[in-house]
Amino acid sequence: MIDVRLLRSEPDAVKAAMARRAKPAILEELDHAQRLDARLRDITVERDSNRAQINSISKDVATARRAKDDAGAEKLMQHSRELGESEKVLASEFDQVSSALRDVLLLVPNIPHAQVSAGNNAEDNKVVKGPLQMPAKFADYQRVPHWETGSALGILDNERATKISGSMFTMQRGLGATMARALCQLALDRNADAFEEVRPPSLVLTSTLTATGQLPKFADDAFSIERDDLWCIPTAEVPLTSLHAGEILKAEELPLRYMAHTSCFRREAGSAGRDTRGMLRTHEFDKVEILAVTTPQQAPEMLVELTNRVEATIAALGLPYRVLEICAGDLGQSHHRSFDVEVYAPGCDQWLEVSSVSWFSDYQARRADIRFKQSGAKGSEIAHTLNASALAVPRVWAAILENCRQADGSVAIPEVLQPYMRGAKVISTSSRAKP
RNA sequence: GGAGAGGUGCCAGAGCGGCCGAAUGGGGCGCCCUGCUAAGGCGUUGUCCGGGUAAACCGGACCGUGGGUUCAAAUCCCACCCUCUCCGCCA
Incomplete structure (x- = not known):
C-alpha cells in the first residue's frame, strides 16, 4: 500500500x-x-x-x-x-x-523506483547482464524438450500426476524426484551462511495473503480452502513477509534474512492452456525463497546481494542465463524495482524465468504493519521488504534436462548436485524407475 | 471434538463504571553518590491518527478482536480469536 x-x-x-x-x-x-x-x-x-x-x-x-x-x-x-x-x-x-x-x-500498485527503465510491457525489459555460459552452438541432442527426455528416462510422469490431481500437476520419479529435492537442498545450503531457514505454514489467513499484495486483486490466482477461510501459499514470500507482521523491530536487528523451502500453489487462472506440456507452468511446485526485511537505507544494497546470490546458484549449475531489468510497464503490482533471472532451455528454445528478485519498498510492510525503531528515537518507521526465488525447481529442472542432455539420451547431473544425489552422476534409462 | 482457566504497557502483575493510558515490582535509559564493583538515591520510560511552519503544545484512539449498554467502559453484556490445563482422537 x-x-x-x-x-x-x-x-x-x-x-x-x-x-x-x-x-x-x-x-x-x-x-x-x-x-x-x-x-x-x-x-x-x-x-x-x-x-x-x-x-x-x-x-x-x-x-x-x-x-x-x-x-x-x-x-x-x-x-x-x-x-x-x-x-x-x-x-x-x-x-x-x-x-x-x-x-x-x-x-493501487507500488510506486516505481526512479531508476526503473521506461517501457510499456515485457517486450521493453532490458537485458542488463549476459547471456552468460551460453555455448556457441547447441547440439541436436540438446534440442529435445524436457518432457520427452523426462518421460523417456522415466523421471517425469505427468500422465499419472494428471490422473491423481487433474491437469497442470506434475510428478517426478526416481532420480527425477531426487534431483528436484537436491536442487532445493543446494539452494538452501548456498544461502545458509546468512539466511535463517524457516519452515512456515503452507496455508495462511486472508489477512496474510492481503499483506503481500495477492489479495484482494489477484484472488483468482490463489487456491482457497473456503470452509476454513484459508489460502494455499503461492510462494513462501507470503508467510515469510508476515513473520514480523504487526511488530516493531529494533533498527540494529536489521536486516533480517530468512529462507524457506515450501510447496507453492498457483491456480494459473489466466494461463489455462499455456505451457501445458512439461514443467513450465504447474499448479504445485517447490521453491526455495530468500527474503529480507531492511531499513530503507539498506534496501538498494540488499537488492544487489539477492540478485548476486540467485545468479551465483544458477551459474554454479552451469546453465546459460541472463539478467533482465523489469521496465515500469511490466513491474508487478507490489514491486518497486525488480530483476528477473532467466535460464535458456535449448529443447523448447525459450528463456525461462527462474527467479524474480524484487524490492517492495514499504508497500508490503505497510500492509503487514512491519516497523522498526531506532534506539532512543521517538516513533517508528515502516520497514522495507525484498525477496527472490533462490531456486524454483520446475524450470531449473527442465533446463537441466535440456542443457545437460547427452548424445545417448542420458542427462549428465551438474557436479554441484551430485553430492545431494547419492553420488549419481548421470540419469539414464538404466537408472530408470520401475513403472 | 468435550470440560475448565485466562488474555492489561518491554516483562511480571493490580485494577469499586467516572479522579485509569492505567498502581506496584522488575528491566531499560538519564543523572547523583562511590577509587572500581556492588548496594543506594532521584528522575524518566508505549503506539497510531489529526491539528500546529516547527520544537513546545492541543485533540482523538488503543487494556486479545469485533459489536452492544451508558452522559461516561480496561471495568457490564454478546459473539469471535488466541493461550494454558485436563479428557478424547491422532501423523
Missing part, C-alpha cells in the same frame, strides 16, 4: 511516477483516493472534537454528581446524549469512507 500522506502532500509527483506504469486506470484510482482522503480528514476532525466534548462533559457529570448537583448532572447528560446522536452519524460516515479509501488503496 502506498503512503496516503505522500499522495496528500505530493500528488503530482506520485501521479507522474505512477504514470510510468502505463495503466491509465491507476491515475483514476489515485484521484479517487485523494478525494476520499480529503473527506476522511474532514470527518475525522469533526468526529474528534465531538468526542472531545463528550469526554469533557462526562467529567463534568462526575463532578456534579460528587457535589450532589443532580439537576446539573441531568442537564449535562441531556446535552451529551444529543452529541452522542451526532457522533453515531459521524462514526458511521467515518467507517464508510475509511473502508472505501482502504479498498481503493489496496488496488
Whole structure:
C-alpha cells in the first residue's frame, strides 16, 4: 500500500511516477483516493472534537454528581446524549469512507523506483547482464524438450500426476524426484551462511495473503480452502513477509534474512492452456525463497546481494542465463524495482524465468504493519521488504534436462548436485524407475 | 471434538463504571553518590491518527478482536480469536 500522506502532500509527483506504469486506470484510482482522503480528514476532525466534548462533559457529570448537583448532572447528560446522536452519524460516515479509501488503496500498485527503465510491457525489459555460459552452438541432442527426455528416462510422469490431481500437476520419479529435492537442498545450503531457514505454514489467513499484495486483486490466482477461510501459499514470500507482521523491530536487528523451502500453489487462472506440456507452468511446485526485511537505507544494497546470490546458484549449475531489468510497464503490482533471472532451455528454445528478485519498498510492510525503531528515537518507521526465488525447481529442472542432455539420451547431473544425489552422476534409462 | 482457566504497557502483575493510558515490582535509559564493583538515591520510560511552519503544545484512539449498554467502559453484556490445563482422537 502506498503512503496516503505522500499522495496528500505530493500528488503530482506520485501521479507522474505512477504514470510510468502505463495503466491509465491507476491515475483514476489515485484521484479517487485523494478525494476520499480529503473527506476522511474532514470527518475525522469533526468526529474528534465531538468526542472531545463528550469526554469533557462526562467529567463534568462526575463532578456534579460528587457535589450532589443532580439537576446539573441531568442537564449535562441531556446535552451529551444529543452529541452522542451526532457522533453515531459521524462514526458511521467515518467507517464508510475509511473502508472505501482502504479498498481503493489496496488496488493501487507500488510506486516505481526512479531508476526503473521506461517501457510499456515485457517486450521493453532490458537485458542488463549476459547471456552468460551460453555455448556457441547447441547440439541436436540438446534440442529435445524436457518432457520427452523426462518421460523417456522415466523421471517425469505427468500422465499419472494428471490422473491423481487433474491437469497442470506434475510428478517426478526416481532420480527425477531426487534431483528436484537436491536442487532445493543446494539452494538452501548456498544461502545458509546468512539466511535463517524457516519452515512456515503452507496455508495462511486472508489477512496474510492481503499483506503481500495477492489479495484482494489477484484472488483468482490463489487456491482457497473456503470452509476454513484459508489460502494455499503461492510462494513462501507470503508467510515469510508476515513473520514480523504487526511488530516493531529494533533498527540494529536489521536486516533480517530468512529462507524457506515450501510447496507453492498457483491456480494459473489466466494461463489455462499455456505451457501445458512439461514443467513450465504447474499448479504445485517447490521453491526455495530468500527474503529480507531492511531499513530503507539498506534496501538498494540488499537488492544487489539477492540478485548476486540467485545468479551465483544458477551459474554454479552451469546453465546459460541472463539478467533482465523489469521496465515500469511490466513491474508487478507490489514491486518497486525488480530483476528477473532467466535460464535458456535449448529443447523448447525459450528463456525461462527462474527467479524474480524484487524490492517492495514499504508497500508490503505497510500492509503487514512491519516497523522498526531506532534506539532512543521517538516513533517508528515502516520497514522495507525484498525477496527472490533462490531456486524454483520446475524450470531449473527442465533446463537441466535440456542443457545437460547427452548424445545417448542420458542427462549428465551438474557436479554441484551430485553430492545431494547419492553420488549419481548421470540419469539414464538404466537408472530408470520401475513403472 | 468435550470440560475448565485466562488474555492489561518491554516483562511480571493490580485494577469499586467516572479522579485509569492505567498502581506496584522488575528491566531499560538519564543523572547523583562511590577509587572500581556492588548496594543506594532521584528522575524518566508505549503506539497510531489529526491539528500546529516547527520544537513546545492541543485533540482523538488503543487494556486479545469485533459489536452492544451508558452522559461516561480496561471495568457490564454478546459473539469471535488466541493461550494454558485436563479428557478424547491422532501423523
